[in-house]
Amino acid sequence: MPHEITMPQLGMAQDSGVIVSWLKMPGDAVKADDILMEVETDKATMEVEVGFDGFLVELRAEAGAAIPVGDVIAVISDNLDDVKTTPTKSATPDTGDNNPVSEVVVAAAKTPVIEAPSLRDKLSGQIAPLVRDASLPAGRILASPKAKFQAHQRGIDLQTLARQGVPQPFHLADLDKYVPAETASLSGALPSLLAAEFDIAAFNNLAHWAGIESDGAIGNAAVWSAFAAGALRQVQPDLVAQSIVVEYSAIGNTTTVFQTLDADLCGLSEIGATDALVVPMLSIFDMTQMEISEYRPGGATVPVLVISGIDTATQKISLYFNESNLPLQSAAALLDALTRRANEPLRHLL
Numbered sequence: 001m002p003h004e005i006t007m008p009q010l011g012m013a014q015d016s017g018v019i020v021s022w023l024k025m026p027g028d029a030v031k032a033d034d035i036l037m038e039v040e041t042d043k044a045t046m047e048v049e050v051g052f053d054g055f056l057v058e059l060r061a062e063a064g065a066a067i068p069v070g071d072v073i074a075v076i077s078d079n080l081d082d083v084k085t086t087p088t089k090s091a092t093p094d095t096g097d098n099n100p101v102s103e104v105v106v107a108a109a110k111t112p113v114i115e116a117p118s119l120r121d122k123l124s125g126q127i128a129p130l131v132r133d134a135s136l137p138a139g140r141i142l143a144s145p146k147a148k149f150q151a152h153q154r155g156i157d158l159q160t161l162a163r164q165g166v167p168q169p170f171h172l173a174d175l176d177k178y179v180p181a182e183t184a185s186l187s188g189a190l191p192s193l194l195a196a197e198f199d200i201a202a203f204n205n206l207a208h209w210a211g212i213e214s215d216g217a218i219g220n221a222a223v224w225s226a227f228a229a230g231a232l233r234q235v236q237p238d239l240v241a242q243s244i245v246v247e248y249s250a251i252g253n254t255t256t257v258f259q260t261l262d263a264d265l266c267g268l269s270e271i272g273a274t275d276a277l278v279v280p281m282l283s284i285f286d287m288t289q290m291e292i293s294e295y296r297p298g299g300a301t302v303p304v305l306v307i308s309g310i311d312t313a314t315q316k317i318s319l320y321f322n323e324s325n326l327p328l329q330s331a332a333a334l335l336d337a338l339t340r341r342a343n344e345p346l347r348h349l350l
Contacts, residue, residue, distance in 0.1 A: 002082065003052040005036065005074040007067040010048075014041050016068045019061055020144045021171065023047075026083050028056045030076065037074075038144055045145040050076060057082040063169075142169035150175055160301065162279045166325065167238050177325060191300065191320040192328065194335045198342040200315050206268075206345035221248040221256070222263065222271035224284050228305060230264035231337035232282060235330060239281075247280035252289035288315060296320065303331070305338070317342065 007017050020038040024030055036050045050056070058075040061067050075082070141158045143151070147170045151158050156178045158170060166177045206223060229244045243262050250256040258273035259280060280302060287295055287308040293316070297304045303321040310316050319335045326334075 001078055002057070003054070003076040004072045005051060005076060007069050007071050007073050008039070008048060009069045010039060010044075010046050011041050014069060016066050017041050018066045019063050019073070020045055021063050021169065022059060024050070024056045026056055026059060027080065030054060030056050038146070040145055052076040054078050055080045055083070058084040144169065144171050147172050147175060159279065167236065167242065167281075191297070191304075192323050192331065193296075193318060193320055194331055195316055195318045196335055196339040197310060197314050197316050198339055199313060201313065202345055203315075203342055220250065220286055220288075221258065221260070221284075222268055224248060224286065224305075224307065225260040225263035226266070226268060226271060227264075227338055227341040228282055228284060229260070229262060231334055231341060233264060234337050235333040244282075245274070245278050245280045246282050246284060248284045248286065250286045250289065251292075251295075294318065303334070315342075 010017060017039040018041075020040050022037050023035050024037075030036070030050045030053065032049065032051055032053050034050045035047045036056075037048050039046055039048050054076045055078070056074060057077040057080070059073070060075070061071075061073045067073055141162060143158055148158070150156075150172060151161075151170075154175065156175055161170065161174065161178050162168060166174050203223065225246045225248050228246050232244055232246075233239050244264070245259050245261055246263060247257065247259045259278070260271055261274040263271045282303050282305065283297075283300065284305045284307065285295055285297070287306060291309075293308050293310065295306050295308065295318075297306070297320055300320060300322075303319060303326050306318040306320065308316050308318070317335065317339055319331055319338075321331045323331070
C-alpha cells in the first residue's frame with residue numbers, strides 16, 4: 001500500500017519549505033522514525049522523519065526546490081517494485097517574499113543534474129558541452145544551512161574544503177574531513193603517491209581518430225580531461241549527478257592552463273575550455289613535452305595527476321593525493337580506471 005509524504009507545516013506562518021537535502025534515496029528500506037530529509041523554512045532548518053515503514057519508491061521533488069505545504073513530495077510503499085527514480089518537481093525555487101530561500105539553496109537549485117549520454121551519441125561526437133547557468137557565480141559553494149553555520153562557528157573555510165576534494169553539497173559530517181591549512185601544508189610536502197605506466201600508441205590513435213591531435217596541448221587536454229573526469233565519476237558514485245571540473249596544465253617552453261567542465265559527457269571533438277573558472281576537483285600536469293620523468297607537487301589541496309614520459313613508447317601517470325581527503329582505496333581505483341582508459345580508449349566510450 002503506498003503512503004504519500006507531503007511537505008509538512010513546520011511553522012505557524014509557513015506557506016512552503018525548501019528541501020535542503022534528501023537523506024534517503026528511491027529503493028531504500030526505511031523505518032517510520034528514520035530521517036527522510038532536511039527542510040528549510042524562513043525560521044530554521046529541520047529534519048523530517050519518514051512516518052511509515054516500507055520502501056522509499058518515489059521522490060517528487062529535487063533538493064533545492066521550494067514546495068508548498070501539503071504538496072506530495074515522496075511516496076512510501078510496501079512493494080519495492082514501485083520504485084521510480086525521476087523527480088517530477090525540479091529545483092526552481094520561488095525567491096519571492098513568501099518563500100525566503102537561502103543563498104546556499106538557490107545555488108543548489110541552479111546546479112544541473114547530468115544525464116549520462118548514450119554510446120551512440122558519444123561515438124558521433126554530437127553532444128554539446130554542458131553549460132552552467134550564467135547567473136551562477138564562479139566558485140559558489142553548496143552547503144546545507146547547518147553545515148554553513150557550523151563551518152562559521154568552527155572557523156572552517158568551505159572554499160578550502162572544496163579545494164581539498166570533498167564533494168558538494170556539504171553536510172555536517174563533511175566538516176570533519178577538513179584539513180587545516182597548516183596541516184595541509186605539511187602533508188602537501190610529501191603527498192601519497194601511486195603510479196602506473198601505459199602504452200602511448202592507443203592514446204595517439206584515439207586522438208587521431210577524434211581529429212584533435214593537430215591541436216597540440218588543447219587536443220591532449222581534451223582527451224586527458226575526458227579520461228580523468230570519467231574515471232572520477234566512475235569510482236565516486238556521489239559525483240554521478242554533479243558537474244566535474246578538471247584543470248589541465250601543459251608544461252613546456254610555454255605553459256597552457258585551462259579548465260574543462262564535464263569533459264566526459266561531451267564528444268571528444270566538442271571539448272573546450274570553460275569560461276566559468278571554479279575550484280577544480282582534479283588537476284593534471286602534462287610534462288610529456290619535456291625531458292622530465294617526475295614532478296612532485298608541493299602543497300596541493302586537490303588530487304594531482306602528472307603525465308610524464310619514460311621512453312618513446314611508454315608514459316607514466318602519477319597520482320599525488322592526501323589520504324585524509326582521498327582514501328588510498330579510492331585513489332587506487334581512480335588511477336586504475338584512468339590507466340585502463342589510456343591503455344584501452346574504447347573503455348572511455350563505453
